[in-house]
Amino acid sequence: MGQLDPYSADDDRTVRELGERSVVANLTSAMRLPEFLLDGYGHDAAFVDILLGSNEVLAINTDRSGINIAxxxxxxxxxxxxDLGISHAVSDIVVAGGTPRAITIGLLLPPETTMGFVRGVMRGAEVAAERYGASIVGGDTKQNPKFAIVVTAIGTVLRDKRLGRSGARPGDALVVTGTLGSMLLGRMTLRNPVEIDDDTRLILTNALVEQRPPFHLGLAVAKSGIAHAGIDISDGLPGAIHAICGASGLGALVDEDRIPLHSRLTGIIKSSGLTPLSLSAAGGDWQYLYSIPTGQLATLKELAEVAGTAVTEIGRVIERPILAVRTIDREWRELKRIEHDSFADSATGGGHFDNISPQMSCxxxxxxxxxxDILFGVNA
Incomplete structure (x- = not known):
């Protein structure tokens, strides 16, 4: 058995026509069977033969996603x-210092969903799992008015290398991986008839289609043990900074000019009317924020170069419990906690991404x- 074939005779039939048992059999019969999955698929529980060392613990995360903008x-x-469903769940495992091992998937399906669509989703999930060195070991399918994919990722992490949000220390550098804002710019631009060059279109398209974490750098940082705290910033940079500082009982000073944006999207950024901080508030770029000792920045840059991922220092952690940003206007202002919130967003009548505009202030x-200035100078 290998990856799901690109086409099946049942692809045009709906899940209602096939029934749950046939849907599950259709999917699992073509999936690669992991060596550590005892007794195969189809039991009430998956029997996963993962041997934990004396210094290892499990890292487990569950995330839900739906039909994405791409x-x-x-x-x-x-x-x-x-792909997004798997990447979403795996991202938190990796930033916490874990290596992904096993994955379960719950599919919530409207009755008229075609089998071809479901197989496509699972084909993307299987390829993504293999990209991260993990295997799909089980799951469930249920009828639901709206499509959703619920993924649970299980990884292993060395007990003394696990990385939470609460370990930041005064004087640490706040470092962002990759670039931010591209997903929001793609969402704003590609859904409207805007004329852009082919290079820009490709960058924005990839930002929407390939929402993946900096996997190799995340594993390298975890193995090195150089970071004090880390967080996935898929819900936005301001919220991630608040989360680390809140969990650590500390504050932070951030320079908006240092927030990394894609160097080839300058024109789109300017026409959007959004500031770097506003663009970073959208999330969806699936990058990481680390709190790391300044003495380890050189090591981090070496790891980032090998992994092919940029890293940028945007600020410092301070002992005083204030969160401030030096804006592009060179004013120090309070940093608001702006972030994706599935409960609060629905109450506004629109999603988080739709609420970000030039009129919104972070x-x-x-x-x-x-x-x-004194605090920033002392800590920088």
Whole structure:
């Protein structure tokens, strides 16, 4: 058995016509059977033969996602939905210092969903799992008015190398991987008839289709043990900074000019009217934020170069419990906690991405400039 074939005779039939047992059999019969999955698929529970060392613990994360913007815009087939679902769940495992091992998937399917669509989703999921060195070992299918994919990822992590949000220390550098804002720019641009060059279109398309974490760098950082804290910033940079500082009982000073944006999207960024901080608030780029000792920055840059992922220092952790940002206007202001919130977003009548506009502010009241400059200078 190998990866799901690109076409099946049942692809045009709906899941209602086939029934749950046939849907599951159709999917599992063509999937690769992991060596560590005892007794194969089809039991009430998956028997996973993963031997933990004396210094190892399990890292487990569950995430839900739906039909993503890339599929809605016709930029990719249903494979990108499965890819995002796996990447979404695996991302948190990796930033926590874990190595992904096993994955279970729950598919919530409207009755008129075609088998071809479901197979496409699972094909993307299987390829993504293999990309991260993990295997799909089980799952479930259930009828639901709206499509959703619920993924549980299980990984292993060395007990003394596990990386949470609460370990930041005063003087640490706050470092962002990759670039931010490209997913939001792609969402804003590609859903409207805007004329852009082919190079820009490719960058924005990839930002929507390939929402994947910096996997290799994440594993390298975990193995090296150089970071004090880390977090997936898929829900937005301001929220990630608040999460690390809140969990650590500390504050932070951030320079908006340092927030990394894609160097070849300058024109689109300018026309959007959005600031770097606003663009970073969208999330969806699936990058990481680390709190790391300044003495380890050289090591981090070496690891990043090998992994082919850029890293950028955007600020410092401070002992005082204030969160401030020096804006592009060179003013120190309070950093608001703007982030994707599945409960709060629905109450506004729109999704998180739709609420981000030039009129939205990620900053609050003006802070004492001299005091912040001193703190930033001391900690930088």
């Amino acid at each position: 599929y809605k815009l016709g930029l990719a087939g249903p494979e990108c939905i499965g 900053v609050g009241e003006l802070l004492d400039e001299r005091q912040c």
